[in-house]
Amino acid sequence: MWVSEIMLQQTQVKTVIPYFQRWMGLFPTIQQLAAAEQQQVLKAWQGLGYYARVRNLHQAAQKIVLNHNGIFPKQLESVLSLPGIGRTTAGGILSAAFDQPVPILDGNVKRVLARLVALQVPPRRAIAHLWELSTALLDPQQPCNFNQALMDLGATVCTPRQPDCDRCPWTFHCQAYNLGVQSELPMSETRAPIPHKIIGVAVIWNDQGQILIDRRPQTGLLGGLWEFPGGKVEPGETIEACIQREIQEELGIGIEVGDRLIVVDHTYTHFKVTLNVHHCRHLSGEPQPIECDEIRWVTLNELDQYPFPKANLQIIEALREFCHLKYPFT
Ligand code: SF4
Incomplete structure (x- = not known):
């Protein structure tokens, strides 16, 4: 009940059903969810969006194990104190699961x-x-x-x-x-048009044919997920210059920006993004997690093990198609 209520926030029933079934197979009890690694939990949620929901769900399970012996509480105040549960979700759970007048x-x-x-x-x-x-x-x-x-x-x-x-x-x-x-x-409501961000994104290759990915900080829309590094294009800046600057600022390394791999448009609730993705070659410096939580060099095949936002999945798909044909820096 609790898991389905959270999944159904901002997501349609037909989308939720296969995720819910898979989720219950992976984490059938609150104890198993609480004990899981965050990366495993994010991976199971990959594609559902609004990732704060799953981070909160995971933390709430840990809190229930710690404070309520692993049993979902029945008191409204206790339920409202769990991460990610507001008044309407609490009402939905308590009235549906325990027939309480909330x-x-x-x-x-x-x-x-x-x-x-x-x-x-x-x-x-x-x-x-x-x-x-x-x-x-x-x-x-x-x-x-x-x-x-x-x-x-x-x-x-x-x-x-x-x-x-x-x-x-x-x-x-x-x-x-x-x-x-x-x-x-x-x-x-009369709504202002939603902002549109133009982003330069780097697929950075090293000489071993590995790609550099980074894990976003825990806070924010896509917190805890992995991504290809990059950032917002400043006024008057070219995509290539933006990528070079962002990678220097975020990871402290020098790169050569190569050919464009793909352009991805993606719309979130409050803004839309256009990701201009380029192949890049690592030239100098040891990558540092300056504006992210962690960085890793991975092979193309290993990318599947990491939870990525939906817009990045199109990049991975394009990479597979591209690398099927040739390696970008030979
Ligand atoms: S009668 Fe009122 S509440 Fe019922 S469907 Fe029509 S608008 Fe909605």
Whole structure:
């Protein structure tokens, strides 16, 4: 229940199912998850995105083993003290697993409630009010069924576009329906365009045909994952100059920037990136983990053992295809 709730944050059910099945095979108990290496846990999550979720899940398992004898706690306060568990996730777990009367407020529920009261501001600006509503409506006799029904209503009937009000049991009470404005609610935020970062990325080869990879610091979006080093292109800078500068700053080594391998576009929730990836040759200096946690020289075949962000997987694929044909610096 807990694992599926975390996986389903920001990820669709059909994507989650194979990950969930594989995960439960690898870490069937909280104790086994707590005892696993972080790299093994990140690898099992590779491709699901939002990696803070899995780092928190792992830390929470260790906390449960330490403080709760390896048994998932049933008290709301204890659950909320676990890393990565906010109020709606706690409500989802406690009501579904233990039938406790704890409310929920995920994206679908916000939409249903905003329509129910014909909310005149975007939901984000009325969170306290929506929590009160979710709490007041919750059926204390059957909280599990109620919360599940509320989420299902949002997912299947009270959908973002063209809600199917004819199938809804709440038409009598729904103010948006009675005012005929259900398709115009909830009110949306006016959003600024998301930033676009141009990144220079280096696939650095040494004379033994190995490639240099680095592990990102634990904090941040992709913390703990491995990547090909690089960084943001400064205004007026060429991709080649950016790669050379970044590698000097990040790893303290001199390189020759060679041919372009691939350009990868990837969109995250709050920004998008274009990765301009070049083959590079190590020329001078011993690589140092100046702006990362760890560095390693690995062969192309060994790359599979490391968890990488999704955008980097395309680089690995391109490398395989390329090196099938030739070695870049001969
Ligand atoms: S009546 Fe329509 S808009 Fe109102 S809650 Fe039901 S499906 Fe949503």
